[in-house]
Amino acid sequence: MQKKWNVIGLIIAAVCTGLFLIQAESIAKQNLVKARVNLGRHLFYDTKLSYNLTKSCVSCHDPSMAFTDGYRTSSGADGYNVKHNAISLLNVKYRTKYTWANPAITSLQMQIQFPFFNEHPTELGWKSQEQIILNRFAADSNYQQLFKLAFPNQKKPFNVSNIQQALIAFEEQLISYNAPYDQYLKGNKQALNVEAIAGMNLFNSEKLGCIKCHSWEKPFEKNESKFSFGIRVPSLRNVMITGPYMHDGSIDNIFAVFRYYENKKSLNLSNTEQQALIAFFNALTDTSYLSKKELLNPFQYQ
Ligand code: HEC
Ligand code: HEC
Numbered sequence: 001m002q003k004k005w006n007v008i009g010l011i012i013a014a015v016c017t018g019l020f021l022i023q024a025e026s027i028a029k030q031n032l033v034k035a036r037v038n039l040g041r042h043l044f045y046d047t048k049l050s051y052n053l054t055k056s057c058v059s060c061h062d063p064s065m066a067f068t069d070g071y072r073t074s075s076g077a078d079g080y081n082v083k084h085n086a087i088s089l090l091n092v093k094y095r096t097k098y099t100w101a102n103p104a105i106t107s108l109q110m111q112i113q114f115p116f117f118n119e120h121p122t123e124l125g126w127k128s129q130e131q132i133i134l135n136r137f138a139a140d141s142n143y144q145q146l147f148k149l150a151f152p153n154q155k156k157p158f159n160v161s162n163i164q165q166a167l168i169a170f171e172e173q174l175i176s177y178n179a180p181y182d183q184y185l186k187g188n189k190q191a192l193n194v195e196a197i198a199g200m201n202l203f204n205s206e207k208l209g210c211i212k213c214h215s216w217e218k219p220f221e222k223n224e225s226k227f228s229f230g231i232r233v234p235s236l237r238n239v240m241i242t243g244p245y246m247h248d249g250s251i252d253n254i255f256a257v258f259r260y261y262e263n264k265k266s267l268n269l270s271n272t273e274q275q276a277l278i279a280f281f282n283a284l285t286d287t288s289y290l291s292k293k294e295l296l297n298p299f300q301y302q
Helices: 002-044 113-117 130-138 141-150 160-171 180-185 194-204 254-265 271-282
Strands: none
Touching: 002 141, 002 160, 130 141, 130 160, 141 160, 180 194, 194 271, 254 271
């Protein structure tokens, strides 16, 4: 009898230790992700990330404009404009194709090579400057600590791959699914006023047919990207704060976008209809991520 209880006792002890170890491992994993995100956040906002200390990701992806930059086309570290209008980074984690017009780019890992290594024009200008930039981080005591936490067990953590991994871990935190329209879809019918509902119905109507291309993305799920004449159909989330519009930034404001569709589809939008569409677009604005300090500039907000 005694023996039997001893065995049972041992089994219970083993199971408890096992559970404890599993929990400890999962906490260690979470801490590692946090450390990588934190490193990525510092890099994202730090001009040390460009060869001549002029640009970082935030130069073209500013949180106050839903991570776009307000320019028709962004300018890179050399001061020359890049070809396209900067795209919002909110919910990038859930996209299947990246950039405006290159369906071959199917992951953040593939995409991030462009701001790093693009030439003519450059964005960050890493080409042939890698060692100089990496040495900069290696020599900085703050970064020594951040890299050590993010990549423990690595003797030489200062390399391009680690920097990109950390930046991607940070990008994956940029999530925004809390617009009034999201709340409306979740069942809060008060979230949209009468005008915004009229705008939504107009947007979805046969007459305008906007929804045929700009279909609503399902939150927290990968949504297959659509293309029209070689250009990716952009998300209209936060559209009121992401102008200028179109892949080349050629349209300055939302009224000019309406003109564009009126010409294209030979239709006429009355003033009331335009105001309704704008009310609907305003209901697509979600800046709640701005209250999360951990997504903002770490050199300003601890
Ligand atoms: C000089 C301005 C500039 C800098 C610096 C820059 N970007 Fe961009 N970013 C752009 C532009 C412009 C596009 C659209 C490119 C295109 O379609 O050709 C873009 C596109 C992207 C996309 C694709 C989004 C989508 O939905 O397709 C991601 C992701 C991205 N940038 C992340 C970053 C990260 C991370 C950094 C820093 C390492 C960075 N960018 C630095 C201007 C910039
Ligand atoms: C045939 C598919 C299609 C239809 C239908 C369509 N769009 Fe678009 N829309 C696009 C594409 C593609 C772009 C990007 C075009 C470019 O960059 O040149 C775009 C761009 C936009 C933009 C600018 C977004 C940005 O971030 O630059 C707005 C706003 C917009 N559309 C609103 C509408 C409205 C309103 C309707 C209905 C009247 C509509 N769209 C119908 C495909 C479509």
